[in-house]
Amino acid sequence: MEKADTPLEQIRSNIASVCKRAKRSQDEVTLVAVSKRHSAEAILPVLEQGHRDFGENRVQEAQEKWPDLRDRFSDVRLHLVGQLQSNKAEDAAALFDVIHSLDRPSLVKALGKAFDKTGRRVPCFIQVDVGEEEQKGGCPIAGLPDLIAQARDADIPVAGLMCLPPQDIEPAPFFALLDKLARDHGLEGRSMGMSGDYETAVMLGATHVRVGTALFGARD
Ligand SMILES: *Cc1c(COP(=O)(O)O)cnc(C)c1O
Numbered sequence: 001m002e003k004a005d006t007p008l009e010q011i012r013s014n015i016a017s018v019c020k021r022a023k024r025s026q027d028e029v030t031l032v033a034v035s036k037r038h039s040a041e042a043i044l045p046v047l048e049q050g051h052r053d054f055g056e057n058r059v060q061e062a063q064e065k066w067p068d069l070r071d072r073f074s075d076v077r078l079h080l081v082g083q084l085q086s087n088k089a090e091d092a093a094a095l096f097d098v099i100h101s102l103d104r105p106s107l108v109k110a111l112g113k114a115f116d117k118t119g120r121r122v123p124c125f126i127q128v129d130v131g132e133e134e135q136k137g138g139c140p141i142a143g144l145p146d147l148i149a150q151a152r153d154a155d156i157p158v159a160g161l162m163c164l165p166p167q168d169i170e171p172a173p174f175f176a177l178l179d180k181l182a183r184d185h186g187l188e189g190r191s192m193g194m195s196g197d198y199e200t201a202v203m204l205g206a207t208h209v210r211v212g213t214a215l216f217g218a219r220d
Pocket residue numbers: 034036057081082164194195196210211212213214
């Protein structure tokens with residue numbers, strides 16, 4: 001009997017078929033395995049299958065979980081996908097390799113300072129509030145040009161744009177909007193798409209999809 005695909009293999013193969021349809025190279029798309037609220041035991045099999053990009057949404061949880069795992073898998077790339085408080089900027093700068101949630105001038109200041117101090121300049125995605133939902137964080141679309149300029153002034157590498165579209169409505173128009181904003185600003189990266197909609201996001205230009213539930217199962 002053939003062995004069933006693991007969730008990781010399934011997701012990779014789904015991304016590959018969308019890339020083929022969209023005439024994109026699979027190398028353009030990074031699957032960020034969002035392991036928030038999952039234990040090291042749940043993460044380990046995914047590491048053992050060779051996956052290296054993981055996402056967490058809380059600095060403290062990542063500090064508790066990842067140093068041990070990194071001792072064994074030193075080439076892990078850790079992505080921060082959740083809102084970041086300015087007073088945690090230095091910890092985040094020390095731990096993460098990519099930050100997906102730069103969304104306001106005060107955080108530009110704090111991260112700029114943290115990067116100066118630690119000497120690590122971590123690529124950052126600017127989170128855009130595409131659905132005009134303030135509680136999710138994200139920079140208002142009208143504020144984007146200024147925030148990009150401020151980030152560049154602070155020597156923060158701007159990797160691209162990120163969005164979390166409103167729940168329970170068709171996400172495609174929001175992904176298309178993020179793609180257009182990124183193009184308008186000459187930015188490569190588009191961090192968009194989660195378990196329910198990563199294929200749509202890849203079709204519409206995502207370079208980073210952030211997938212948790214489809215890979216690890218439901219969170220508590
Ligand atoms: C939790 C989370 C994800 C993953 O969500 P799933 O629906 O479990 O795939 C992606 N992005 C962000 C910002 C998250 O907080």
